[in-house]
Amino acid sequence: MNTGISNKEIIAGIDIGTTKICTIIADVSSNGDYHIIGVGKYPSEGLRKGLIVDLETTIASIRESNHIAERMSGVSIKNACVGITGNHIKSIPSSAVVAVNNPERGISADDKRRVLEVAKRIEMPSGQRLIDILVRDYIVNSEAGIRDPLGMSGMRLEVNTLLITGAIMHIENVYRAIEAADVMVDELFLEPAASGEAVLTSDEKESGVALVDIGGGTTDIAIYQDGCIAFTSIFPIGGDHFDSDISFGLNINVKESERIKCLIGGVDKESSNSQEIITIAKTVIGEEQKIPVKIISEIISPRIEEILELIKREISKAGFWGKIPSGLVITGGGSQLRGVIDVAARLMSMPVRIGRPHNISGLKEDVQNPIYATGVGLIKLAGKNRKKITNGNSTYPGINPNQSIMDRIIESMKRIFDWYSK
Ligand SMILES: Nc1ncnc2c1ncn2[C@@H]1O[C@H](COP(=O)(O)OP(=O)(O)OP(=O)(O)O)[C@@H](O)[C@H]1O
Numbered sequence: 001m002n003t004g005i006s007n008k009e010i011i012a013g014i015d016i017g018t019t020k021i022c023t024i025i026a027d028v029s030s031n032g033d034y035h036i037i038g039v040g041k042y043p044s045e046g047l048r049k050g051l052i053v054d055l056e057t058t059i060a061s062i063r064e065s066n067h068i069a070e071r072m073s074g075v076s077i078k079n080a081c082v083g084i085t086g087n088h089i090k091s092i093p094s095s096a097v098v099a100v101n102n103p104e105r106g107i108s109a110d111d112k113r114r115v116l117e118v119a120k121r122i123e124m125p126s127g128q129r130l131i132d133i134l135v136r137d138y139i140v141n142s143e144a145g146i147r148d149p150l151g152m153s154g155m156r157l158e159v160n161t162l163l164i165t166g167a168i169m170h171i172e173n174v175y176r177a178i179e180a181a182d183v184m185v186d187e188l189f190l191e192p193a194a195s196g197e198a199v200l201t202s203d204e205k206e207s208g209v210a211l212v213d214i215g216g217g218t219t220d221i222a223i224y225q226d227g228c229i230a231f232t233s234i235f236p237i238g239g240d241h242f243d244s245d246i247s248f249g250l251n252i253n254v255k256e257s258e259r260i261k262c263l264i265g266g267v268d269k270e271s272s273n274s275q276e277i278i279t280i281a282k283t284v285i286g287e288e289q290k291i292p293v294k295i296i297s298e299i300i301s302p303r304i305e306e307i308l309e310l311i312k313r314e315i316s317k318a319g320f321w322g323k324i325p326s327g328l329v330i331t332g333g334g335s336q337l338r339g340v341i342d343v344a345a346r347l348m349s350m351p352v353r354i355g356r357p358h359n360i361s362g363l364k365e366d367v368q369n370p371i372y373a374t375g376v377g378l379i380k381l382a383g384k385n386r387k388k389i390t391n392g393n394s395t396y397p398g399i400n401p402n403q404s405i406m407d408r409i410i411e412s413m414k415r416i417f418d419w420y421s422k
């Protein structure tokens, strides 16, 4: 996977979504340029609500998606960063404090590692395993809000974190699916964290913003404050629910319902007042059917309002209502529903915009659709982590891009082994 060019590295990200698998390959340079060179997308039929329920089908789809991206980029994927979601994921706030080892020399990478180790030592909910540690801030002596304490002078180092945990069974299924597709998992990232990385600006993250990824099977929320994720939540409702509602309401099959939804579905005024009538070629009873466009809007509207109400309740419950001046950034395929931004702005009384992957080069037109937010974000998160590692500033047991391929494979296997024995 190493390009042989010292300041550039190829990184692959695989988003295992409920409706599609997406593989993104990028050439990432040390100055933070994410140059997309391959994009693969293949329908995913082995997941329900963000969870793998059919391993073989999922493996086959991952292989197909990888092949498409590999053919496009001319690069063969051996390792990848992978996203994980589902309502088994929990985020648990955890703080820790350690004494700095050599205060006269300043806070070292080892002090940082130790304080994070202590923060990790919580009683894990039964059947759950740690996926990631999101650092909110460090406190040096009594000075809070520090992003990176490396090299600072101080006697006492504290950290506030958000521990992301997930059900062992579902995490293992992700590893199995990726490895069976002949790829090794470099790092596992929380999907809303990846989506946020792809579509949010630094200003939004600093001032406070809620990222909402409405996918096919789940709606994921990540609230950012002071540049970091302060809260996450995932619930098992997504775009697929619109399809089942349309299917039930009109007695047509789910695939056709999705097609109609994407073609003419909308919750904007134009759709709800439309006098247009469309003809569907075949129904489940084998007849042609005439459907007023406004009926689709009437079916979809309560569902999108339900999702938005859930989001609102979740933001309030977590104590962030009134604390996210940059409002809501909606991404994922669900953000493409006509009128969703206006309905959200009305229900939430805050600024709302669609989030598309940004700050990338190369095949950027190919990943403009919000369905690619997670895939692009995986690349960006991985790139950021590697930068920390090359700067000797890692909070992750990650990868050294200067290692040989063989060393990296051994390293990666060791990390997977360590991870399993955590
Ligand atoms: N133009 C559109 N109008 C309405 N819905 C759309 C449109 N385009 C895509 N969608 C819906 O977006 C959903 C897919 O979004 P996305 O690709 O982000 O999901 P996913 O990543 O596969 O799923 P998840 O993240 O929930 O596991 C589907 O329900 C699809 O029908």
Ligand SMILES: [Mg+2]
Binding pocket: 017, 018, 191, 213, 215, 216, 332, 374
């Ligand atoms: Mg998704």
